[in-house]
Amino acid sequence: xxxxxxxxxxxxxxxxxxxxxxxxxxxxxxxxxxxxxxxxxxxxxxxxxxxxxxxxxxxxxxxxxxxxxxxxxxxxxxxxxxxxxxxxxxxxxxxxxxxxxxxxxxxxxxxxxxxxxxxxxxxxxxxxxxxxxxxxxxxxxxxxxxxxxxxxxxxxxxxxxxxxxxxxxxxxxxxxxxxxxxxxxxxxxxxxxxxxxxxxxxxxxxxxxxxxxxxxxxxxxxxxxxxxxxxxxxxxxxxxxxxxxxxxxxxxxxxxxxxxxxxxxxxxxxxxxxxxxxxxxxxxxxxxxxxxxxxxxxxxxxxxxxxxxxx
Amino acid sequence: xxxxxxxxxxxxxxxxxxxxxxxxxxxxxxxxxxxxxxxxxxxxxxxxxxxxxxxxxxxxxxxxxxxxxxxxxxxxxxxxxxxxxxxxxxxxxxxxxxxxxxxxxxxxxxxxxxxxxxxxxxxxxxxxxxxxxxxxxxxxxxxxxxxxxxxxxxxxxxxxxxxxxxxxxxxxxxxxxxxxxxxxxxxxxxxxxxxxxxxxxxxxxxxxxxxxxxxxxxxxxxxxxxxxxxxxxxxxxxxxx
Numbered sequence: 182x183x184x185x186x187x188x189x190x191x192x193x194x195x196x197x198x199x200x201x202x203x204x205x206x207x208x209x210x211x212x213x214x215x216x217x218x219x220x221x222x223x224x225x226x227x228x229x230x231x232x233x234x235x236x237x238x239x240x241x242x243x244x245x246x247x248x249x250x251x252x253x254x255x256x257x258x259x260x261x262x263x264x265x266x267x268x269x270x271x272x273x274x275x276x277x278x279x280x281x282x283x284x285x286x287x288x289x290x291x292x293x294x295x296x297x298x299x300x301x302x303x304x305x306x307x308x309x310x311x312x313x314x315x316x317x318x319x320x321x322x323x324x325x326x327x328x329x330x331x332x333x334x335x336x337x338x339x340x341x342x343x344x345x346x347x348x349x350x351x352x353x354x355x356x357x358x359x360x361x362x363x364x365x366x367x368x369x370x371x372x373x374x375x376x377x378x379x380x381x382x383x384x385x386x387x388x389x390x391x392x393x394x395x396x397x398x399x400x401x402x403x404x405x406x407x408x409x410x411x412x413x414x415x416x417x418x419x420x421x422x423x424x425x426x427x428x429x430x431x432x433x434x435x436x437x438x439x440x441x442x443x444x445x446x447x448x449x450x451x452x453x454x455x456x457x458x459x460x461x462x463x464x465x466x467x468x469x470x471x472x473x474x475x476x477x478x479x480x481x482x483x484x485x486x487x488x489x490x491x492x
Numbered sequence: 493x494x495x496x497x498x499x500x501x502x503x504x505x506x507x508x509x510x511x512x513x514x515x516x517x518x519x520x521x522x523x524x525x526x527x528x529x530x531x532x533x534x535x536x537x538x539x540x541x542x543x544x545x546x547x548x549x550x551x552x553x554x555x556x557x558x559x560x561x562x563x564x565x566x567x568x569x570x571x572x573x574x575x576x577x578x579x580x581x582x583x584x585x586x587x588x589x590x591x592x593x594x595x596x597x598x599x600x601x602x603x604x605x606x607x608x609x610x611x612x613x614x615x616x617x618x619x620x621x622x623x624x625x626x627x628x629x630x631x632x633x634x635x636x637x638x639x640x641x642x643x644x645x646x647x648x649x650x651x652x653x654x655x656x657x658x659x660x661x662x663x664x665x666x667x668x669x670x671x672x673x674x675x676x677x678x679x680x681x682x683x684x685x686x687x688x689x690x691x692x693x694x695x696x697x698x699x700x701x702x703x704x705x706x707x708x709x710x711x712x713x714x715x716x717x718x719x720x721x722x723x724x725x726x727x728x729x730x731x732x733x
Contacts, residue, residue: 316678346677348713361670
């Protein structure tokens with residue numbers, strides 16, 4: 182799979198919901214999240230697999246009501262049993278947590294091959310996303326991303342990753358302790374045609390319900406670092422992520438102007454033209470077109486969700 | 493990893509040729525005593541330092557600090573031979589670059605344990621990463637011998653082979669620290685390092701700069717570091733508290 186200049190997925194906001202929530206459908210519908218990740222609990226002393234098999238199809242339908250892509254979060258070390266119990270038609274893929282190497286991905290992928298065949302899901306369609314929360318997941322990230330064509334995204338679970346690394350990031354640090362790890366995961370995911378999701382420091386760690394202005398800035402920093410979306414720990418984050426992990430209205434207006442002025446310049450036989458003191462040449466024109474395409478895709482996703490809400 | 497509950501925050505470097513200086517551990521009480529055969533020993537005193545090591549290791553090993561010996565990369569075989577005596581806890585290997593080097597040194601240690609009646613497999617290896625190769629291969633190095641118990645960020649001037657000598661903040665250093673930390677945590681080794689800045693290291697370090705370097709090292713996930721001067725022991729212990 183080749184690198185993409187634009188996000189592979191428009192997946193700006195990811196919301197986790199437990200399937201035990203009696204309001205699951207209402208919450209998913211009201212959230213406007215691009216993606217819902219379903220969590221389940223294995224109840225001890227019960228036939229949890231049988232119970233989940235009975236409940237998952239309805240939970241998936243409920244979670245998808247607002248037009249979100251639906252994923253199931255599965256623990257890598259018990260993936261086979263958990264996938265058997267939870268993978269049904271209607272999901273976009275699974276989020277594997279605690280993956281330490283390529284083997285975990287290969288095994289899960291083989292399991293999905295079988296489940297796709299037996300449960301009426303298009304072969305090879307289910308995605309595997311990886312929630313990174315261990316040192317080994319970071320160190321082996323390239324092998325992990327290359328282990329299956331199903332690989333789609335890395336999501337950085339910063340609180341758990343910091344605990345695993347024995348880090349105690351505090352504001353006295355003048356820099357972001359995970360800076361290089363995030364850079365690595367973004368680069369690795371992109372190198373196989375995927376993408377990475379994460380929030381910028383310190384909200385990524387505190388996960389507090391920041392005011393809208395702080396949140397907006399944090400999302401912009403995350404986007405400009407290379408993240409294409411973030412796990413939303415509060416419902417209030419979702420709208421800001423949906424608006425922030427895409428080109429802004431100001432950028433769209435500017436890039437429209439760039440394209441128009443550059444096209445005019447080309448007609449007059451120029452290789453570069455000035456706008457507001459900046460020189461516009463082919464790469465800037467190309468970026469402008471890509472940003473507009475990105476904006477259009479984000480808008481299309483919003484329209485899709487709006488249609489789901491009308492039904 | 494360790495039999496006692498020693499937290500191993502401060503690794504005090506002691507010149508192995510100067511037993512009076514080495515015994516200053518009784519005054520400064522580091523968690524770990526690192527008898528040095530590398531930079532703190534002048535080349536003309538190396539052989540003298542090796543000849544006195546057995547007695548020094550025994551004296552220190554019988555006391556409260558754990559006794560490690562830092563060997564010189566270029567003379568590590570002779571240095572390990574001189575160091576392997578009753579009381580030795582481990583060897584600090586500065587600048588390993590390939591897994592084969594680590595495996596080989598581990599095998600030499602095993603042979604000396606047998607030859608000298610030391611507990612088989614008990615002698616630890618601490619790897620101090622000092623080069624681009626070392627940092628890139630950190631996981632392979634740490635897996636190359638079961639004796640490896642710690643991975644450290646070594647001499648900053650050697651890591652600087654990767655770039656010009658910095659005058660301000662050495663940003664590359666943070667990348668190298670991240671790499672060492674991730675490898676160490678992945679493999680269950682102690683991560684050794686502090687966020688030293690130019691002008692805050694060794695003989696020119698102040699109390700404030702040392703405490704700050706150690707404290708920030710701790711926030712970044714490290715749990716101890718080398719102390720180039722005796723005074724740094726207390727400051728490092730404070731920073732890693």
